[in-house]
Amino acid sequence: SHSWDYSTQGGPDKWAEHFPIANGARQSPINIIPSQAQFDSSLKPLKIQYDPSRSKDILNNGHTFQVTFLDDNDSTILTGGPITGTYRLKQFHCHWGGSDNNGSEHTVDGVKYPCELHLVHWNTKYANFNEALNKSDGLAVIGVFLKIGSANPRLQKVLDVFGAIKAKGQQTTFPNFDPKNLLPASLNFWTYEGSLTTPPLYESVTWIVLKDPISVSSTQMQQFRKLLFTSAGETPLCMCNNYRPPQPIKGRKVRANFK
Ligand SMILES: CN[C@@H]1CN(c2cccc(OC)c2)S(=O)(=O)c2sc(S(N)(=O)=O)cc21
Numbered sequence: 001s002h003s004w005d006y007s008t009q010g011g012p013d014k015w016a017e018h019f020p021i022a023n024g025a026r027q028s029p030i031n032i033i034p035s036q037a038q039f040d041s042s043l044k045p046l047k048i049q050y051d052p053s054r055s056k057d058i059l060n061n062g063h064t065f066q067v068t069f070l071d072d073n074d075s076t077i078l079t080g081g082p083i084t085g086t087y088r089l090k091q092f093h094c095h096w097g098g099s100d101n102n103g104s105e106h107t108v109d110g111v112k113y114p115c116e117l118h119l120v121h122w123n124t125k126y127a128n129f130n131e132a133l134n135k136s137d138g139l140a141v142i143g144v145f146l147k148i149g150s151a152n153p154r155l156q157k158v159l160d161v162f163g164a165i166k167a168k169g170q171q172t173t174f175p176n177f178d179p180k181n182l183l184p185a186s187l188n189f190w191t192y193e194g195s196l197t198t199p200p201l202y203e204s205v206t207w208i209v210l211k212d213p214i215s216v217s218s219t220q221m222q223q224f225r226k227l228l229f230t231s232a233g234e235t236p237l238c239m240c241n242n243y244r245p246p247q248p249i250k251g252r253k254v255r256a257n258f259k
C-alpha cells in the first residue's frame with residue numbers, strides 16, 4: 001500500500017491522490033457543533049466490557065503508537081450506544097500535536113484538544129478485523145479527548161514503555177492493561193457515521209465521541225512527542241501533529257445521547 005504520512009509532501013492534503021475516498025461523503029474527523037447535535041432518546045447506554053488480560057503488545061507503526069488486543073473471543077467488547085450487535089476491541093492509539101494547543105482530530109465548536117485517544121472495535125458479524133475493515137458497519141471507534149490538567153497515572157503506564165518503542169517498527173509486550181481506566185466517568189457521547197482518519201480512509205466507522213475529556217499533564221504530553229515517525233538509524237523526526245483536520249460534514253447528522 002502506498003506510503004503516506006503527516007508531512008507537507010505526503011500529508012492529509014495529498015492523501016486523495018492515492019486514496020480518492022479522501023473526498024468521500026462520510027469522511028472523518030469532523031468539527032462537532034453541540035448545539036446542532038440531535039438528542040436521540042432511542043440511543044442505548046454504551047456497554048463497555050474489557051478484559052485486561054487480552055492486552056498483548058504496544059507498537060510504533062510510524063504513524064502513532066498502537067496497543068493491540070487478542071480478539072479471538074468475546075471477552076473484550078463494546079455493545080449498546082448507536083451500534084447493533086457486538087464489536088470486539090482490536091487496538092487503541094492516539095493522535096497529538098506539536099504543542100498543547102493542537103493535536104485532536106475531532107474538534108468541538110472549533111476547539112482542538114492536545115490529544116485524542118481512539119479505541120478501535122470491529123463488528124463480529126464479520127469473520128475477523130480484516131473482513132470488517134472496509135464494511136459500512138464494520139468498525140466502531142470510541143474517541144476520547146485529553147485535556148491539559150493533572151497528570152494521568154493510568155495513561156502513565158503507557159508512556160512508561162515509550163522508551164522501548166521510540167522508533168518506527170519497534171514493539172514490546174504490553175500485558176494486563178485495562179483501557180477502561182482511560183475513560184472518563186461519564187459515557188455521554190456524540191455519534192455519527194464516518195471513516196478511518198488515516199489511509200485507507202475506509203468509510204466503515206461508527207464514531208462514538210465521548211463528551212467529557214480525561215486529563216493529561218503538559219509534561220506527559222512532552223513524553224508523547226519523544227516518539228519518532230522514523231526508523232532507528234534514520235534522521236529522527238519527532239512523532240507529533242499526527243492528526244487529520246476536520247472534514248466536510250456533507251449533510252450528516254450528529255446525534256447525542258444526552259441533552
Ligand atoms: C493505519 N490505520 C490505523 C491502523 N488500522 C489499520 C490496520 C491494518 C490495516 C488497515 O487498513 C488496510 C488499517 S486500523 O483500522 O486499526 C485504524 S482505525 C484508525 S482511526 N484513526 O480512524 O481510529 C486508524 C487506523
Ligand SMILES: [Zn+2]
Binds near residue numbers: 093094095118197
Ligand atoms: Zn485514530
